[in-house]
Amino acid sequence: MDGARLAGSVVDALAARAGAADRDGELPGADLDDLRAAGLFGLLVPARLGGAGGGFADWADAARVLAAGSGATALVLNMHTSVVGALAGTPDGLARTMGAPESFFAARDRMLARAAAGEFIAVAMSERGAGSRLSELRTRYRREDGGYRITGVKSFCSGASHADVYFVAARAEDAAPDAAPDADGGAARISHFLVPRGAGVSVEPAWDTLGMRGTGSHDVRFDVRVPAEALVGGLEGLSSLVAQVMPQWLVASYAAVYAGVGRAAFDAGVAHARARRTAGMPGGLAALPAVRARFGHADAALAALDAVVDECARRVDADPGSASTNRWVWRAKLLAGRTAQDVAASVVEACGTAVTRRGHPLERLYRDARCGSLQPATTDVCADWLGLAALGGDPEADADVARW
Ligand SMILES: Cc1cc2nc3c(=O)[nH]c(=O)nc-3n(C[C@H](O)[C@H](O)[C@H](O)COP(=O)(O)OP(=O)(O)OC[C@H]3O[C@@H](n4cnc5c(N)ncnc54)[C@H](O)[C@@H]3O)c2cc1C
Known part of the structure; x- marks a missing residue:
């Protein structure tokens, strides 16, 4: 596996679009097409699921090459790769120790296989006023019809206009941020969900910032019901634990x-x-x-x-x-x-x-x-x-x- 070689096959095409992307404040869809065609969405997906089977070092090599052409597009791919890497790179034993149910492993493999096949995942964690601090998030979720309903507005979501799936962090509805803090400062009931693009998800163009303008990191509004298997890890409240145990991906x-x-x-x-x-x-x-x-x-x-x-x-x-x-x-x-x-x-x-x-x-x-x-x-x-x-x-x- 050679992350630098895969990245080298697309870097000139990204570089040719970087100036216009910066001017327009939007991620070129053609950049994602090139990354997809080169197999870079599956860089860290295990070979048994159709990916390239790379590790963190392969991503570090690929990212440096891509950023030479377009830092913004490399950053967008970093968001996708950090989700894929966290899911593919957490050993099954560790996931079980953290409490993941057996159903999680099949759901994880389906998601990784879709990423290897070209599905693009955007990260929707940050919010205005909270930044990316899990303990401050206002986006809520509650159980509904055997799944979950997620409501809230995210900011700074890189590649938002083109995402197939959003990796959304949300707080359990009964765990208010203004309630007395628990041992970890209020982050215990924060969970992540993989939310497909579609009804109940709307991108609100709001990106006009100093740098990395070509990421097109718009706001995204969620009022959406997702099935139970959308809960990442298959268990509520895992988000801050993963942030501590596997900080490389955040x-x-x-x-x-x-x-x-x-x-x-x-x-x-x-x-x-x-x-x-x-x-x-x-x-x-x-x-x-x-x-x-x-x-x-x-x-x-x-x-x-x-x-x-x-x-x-x-x-x-x-x-x-x-x-x-x-x-x-x-x-x-x-x-x-x-x-x-x-x-x-x-x-x-x-x-x-x-x-x-x-x-x-x-x-x-x-x-x-x-x-x-x-x-x-x-x-x-x-x-x-x-x-x-x-x-x-x-x-x-x-x-x-x-x-x-
Ligand atoms: C180009 C770009 C792309 C991005 N893409 C995404 C994306 O795809 N998805 C996404 O979810 N977010 C994304 N973000 C948002 C980013 O990840 C941060 O969450 C966001 O920039 C935080 O904004 P903030 O202004 O609230 O600053 P904060 O990070 O909250 O920082 C404000 C101040 O508080 C300090 N501070 C923050 N946390 C702590 C702490 N725990 N302890 C002590 N001090 C602290 C900081 O050092 C700083 O001085 C992106 C940001 C940029 C610039």
């Missing part, structure tokens, strides 16, 4: 995307600096020591980030969920968010105002790179988690507010 899968965005900004800056010539400066920008130093710092920072992303991926594949693996998960996310934006900002400064014109790739990449630190877990939250661990605390339990 925290670190973004890291490779932003490593790719940082690398793309560097490459665009190198191309500009090498091409720039004026009469008074025949050696171009490369003749200026301050410019060279900026590229030198960026080169070292990106190489270090790649090494951390690779180490994180290696450990997630070899020893998922262990305390030492999880430290690498949080390190990778922190460093990716910070490095991408630092590199992009410094490269823009080295190249000058010419690259800030609308339509120049660096102008888009600079804005895209700014998003890495803001996506969960934010750089500040990652630093708090790692600092608590370093100082001997329990980074999940000892935070001042619920981690999720």
